[in-house]
Each structure stands twice: as structure tokens, then as C-alpha cells.
Amino acid sequence: MWIRKTPYKKNKDQGIITLKKVTIGKIDQWIMIRGTDRSNPILLFLHGGPGAAQIGFARPFQSTLEEHFIVVNWDQRGAGLSYSKHLTATSMTINQFVSDLLEVVQWLRQELKHEKVYLVGHSWGSIIGMLAVQKRPEWFYAYFGVGQVADINKGDFISYEYTLRCAKVSQNKKAILELQAIGEPPWNNIKHERIHQKWLKKFGGYYKQKNLVAKFSKYMLLNSEYRLIDLFKHIKGQQFSMSHIHDEMSAVNLTEQVTEVQVPVFFCIGRHDYLTPYELAEEYYKILKAPQKSYIWFEHSAHSPHFEESEKFNEFLIKHAVYD
Template identity: 30%
Template sequence: MAQGRSCVHPQCSTHSRLYWTWIRGTRLVFSMNPAPRRTPIILYLHGGPGDACIPLTMRYNAALERDFRFINLDQRGSGLSYHPFAPGEAVTIDSMVEDVHQFVLKLLRAYEQDSLILIGHSWGSVLGLEMVKRYPSLVRCYIGLGQVVSMRAALRLRRHWGQRNLGPRLGSVVSRESGTADMVLMINELLSRGGAAMLFGSLRRIMTYLRSPYYNWSRLLNHAKGVAQSRARLDAELEQVDFSRQTSFGAPVYFISGKYDRHLPGTLVERFADGLKSPHRFIRFDRSGHCPQWDEPERFTATVKAICL
């Protein structure tokens, strides 16, 4: 693993640095804070597909660095790991899970540990829960944020909710995975949670990228390209994802859902959790939308510590 530079911008309270490594022929960038070798490892899997977020976890989740080695991986073709996908390059859920699997094995070898903590957000929750299904011995516990359970069921709920609250035209828009749907749902979440004040908070997140020492205009453009190419390759497969028949996992699973999450309604996640026979817990954040880790960062930090320490 090769080291990059540390964050020296005054906005950052993080001690994380950028690193990169080769995984299955692709150079992947990740952030990581310095910590003693046996410190518990958290691996954060971002949403999207393609919506890499190292500047956001550096800003909002740096408090976790006090107790954990916190690692945020920019996935294949995304964010600081951006490269244009080759026509024959395998970009599927299976291939992305295998990237994560190989990265996890590297981390565990490097830090002489048997397992780590996985946190998956939205699209990243698909990769995270697949990791728990396929490689439970490598996962100490799993935390899903805005968890995908059944995309078809979520899209049906979004369509019904949208037609009732937004009208037929926008109801149709939010019933499919797209960047436009994400924007419509995010705006509604912000208005539901407090209007102008919440909108200002969302703009602060955008400014976090603009002020990051790791992003310039060229890299911001690459970030947008990474989102576009990842969605083009993965959205159709994502819409078929369905964990609803799964009744147990080989590692403890925890689900954190925002009360105002319009993207992936918490009712589906809570029902799924209630049907699990293995160790689990469902937690609702009452002041959050689709991103509880950034909507309520202090509560998120306290919750992760309570679960994992």
C-alpha cells in the first residue's frame, strides 16, 4: 500500500491520509487514520453507485478515529479511484464485492487481524450485506445505513408515495433509480426535516468537496464521470437486488435508518430486521434522512461506539 498526503486544510479535524493499492488490476484510493496495529478496523463502503465521499467522512466522522482505524474506500472507477471503464471491464455487483473482499484480505493481513467492522451506505449496503453473506468470518459486525433490502419493493413504495405527495409526473420519476430521482427525493427530505436550515446543511456538504485539499475542478469532474459510468453499468442490476428472503447472517448486523429517508424507506428495513433469526438490531434516527451518518454525526459516532466497543 502506498501513502499519499495528509489533510492540512483547516476545515479538516481528521488525522486521515490518502493511500492507494492495487486490487485486481485497478488502482484504488482510500483514506485511513494512523492507529496502533491492533486497533479495531472500520471499512466504510460509499453509496451511489459511484458516489465516493472521502471528504465527507473526513469532515463529519473524524471522531471515530479516536477509537478505530477508519478506512473509506473509493470504489472502482469512483471518486479519487476514477478511471474510464474499459468496454470489456467487469463492473457488476459480483465484481465490486470481489474488489471489497480482496481489499479486506489485504487489510487483515497488514494489521494482523481476523475480522473487521463493515459500514455500508445505500449502494454500499448492497456490497456490505453481500460480504456478510459470502465471507462472514471476515466481518466482526456489519452496520447498514439506508440499507437496501428489496429495491423493487422500495421503488414501489417510492412510486406510491411520490404519486400521493408529488403528483403523477414526479411520482413516475422517483419510481426508478436515477440522478434526477435522487435529487427530487433529497429536496423533499430536506424540506420535511426543516426546510432552509437543512438545505444550508446540504450545501455545506457540497462545499466540503470544493474545499477539500484532495479535490480540484478536474477531480470534481472525474467524480461526476465516475457516478455517471457507475450508474450506467450498475443501476439495472441494483434494481433487482433482494435480500428479503434471507433469515440469518453469520455475523451480527445492525441497521440505522433515518426517519425521513425517502430513498429507501425504513419500514422495509425494520420489517426485514424483525424477521432475522441471527443477532441484529434496527435503529431509527428521528432527525435524519438518507444519510444519518452526516445528518446526526454525534449520535452516529455514539451508536457505532456502543455497538462495536
């Protein structure tokens, strides 16, 4: 029988390589832990979405990090391996995700015998990441925001205007018609948001690298962490998560909710990001109070610089988290 596993690499005895199911928030959730040395600091990734689980494709982008960190990927509640048809809609709240995150951190601290972790929050993950470090700063060395969310409603409006402008400049009649048909945000219909994102991807404001989605698909098909049925769970999880968190997430405005944290903050922003528009991340960075702040541009990326420019991103993490 084929089972889920994550492959070993060198320093097997000194390091840690595991893919396991852990009870978090009273349900089964999956965590992948990889590192060549147990004494290295913990680096926890929070995937985007909601529902865009990354255990199935993240490993090839993170192999260098495993030499310097204990790298942790977590398929969140309702996403990827952690999706279950038995999950209730009422459990899919931002507060519950923050609670789950803090429980994961507490479990890692106890399991791996480390006092603190480094946290990377991508997109949706940057919402629960900022809320978590605000709540329990003593558990975190630092926070890295990738595709950092600021004000969802304002960001959606800027993103829509950008996408429609691109459609007009390129004289893409189909894009113009579809975007004008859904109108300006806020959108009460998730289908409208999907139409917007479809054209945002077309015009390079979602992913700058055109082959990135193909890479994700290839890794998902060839990895050993997911079985065939898990590919369907991944799709179901994205649909389930977004449908139940969309309305609450639409009201998020971190520029009012989280204006100060007690941990160092690093914003890693794609120059072409118009899903969570880069100018809002820049404005948020300026008002956010933290003991240490740094902002780095990724010139050849849009919303996912940790995948689009993974080498530069990994070097930045290693430099600022390990050797600072």
C-alpha cells in the same frame, strides 16, 4: 506540484494516516486510512451510489471515530479517485464489487495486522456489504447497515408513491406533472429515476437536513484529498457507475438473497428515509437471522443518518463496536 494527501493529527507516531492507491481487482483503487492508534479495530465504510465516493468529504464527519478505530474510506471501482476512463462496462457487476470488497478487507487485514474488521454499508454499499458478510463472516466483527437496502423494486414503488403524494399535498404542479409523466417504477430510463430523486430531495425523503449537500460541496472544495480534476472525476464516476450497474441493482432483493448471516447486525435507519424506505428495512430486519441484532432509529434523518446525525451515529458505533 499539488499532490493528494490527507492531513496528520495528534499521535502521528502511534497512529496511521495515509491516502494511497492500491491494486484491487486488477485496477488502481484509492483507500484513505486514518486513526490515532494502530491497535484500535478497523472500521471500513462502504459508500452509496453506486458511484457516490466519499473520500472527498467524509473526514469532517468521522474525526471522533478516529480516536477509537482505524477508519477506512474506499472510493470503489469507477467512483471518485478510483474512476478511470479505461474501466470496462463488463467489469461493473455486483459480483465484481463484492470480490473487490473482500480483496480490500484481505489487504487491510494483512497490511494492518488485524484479524477482522467492522463494516458499515450505506445504501448501495449495504447491498455489497450484506453479500460480503454472508460470504466471509469470519473476517467481520459486525455489520452496520445505514439506509439499508431490502427490495429495490418494492422500495422504488413505495418511494414514488410517497413523492407523488407529497407533491399533491403541497400542490406543487410542476412536481405532479413531472412525476406523473415518468409513471410508476420500474424505470428503464435513468433520467426518470433522476426526476423522481430530484423531487424526493425536495420533499425531505432523501435528506432531512436541507444544508447537507452544501456541506458536502464545501468539504469537497476545501479538502486536501481531492485535486480540482478529481471533482470532475467524482461526477463522471457517478454517471458511469449508475449507468452500468442500474439494471442489475434494480433486481436486488436482499430479503430473498441474504436471509441469514453469521455476524452481529445493526441497522441504523433514518425515520424519514424514503429513498430506501424505512418500513422495508424494518421488515427485513425482522426476518433476517443473525447471532445478534439491533435496530436504531435516527429521528432527524432521512437516507444518511451517519452524516445527518453524525454525532449520534458515531456514539452508537463506539458503544456497540468498541465497548460492548
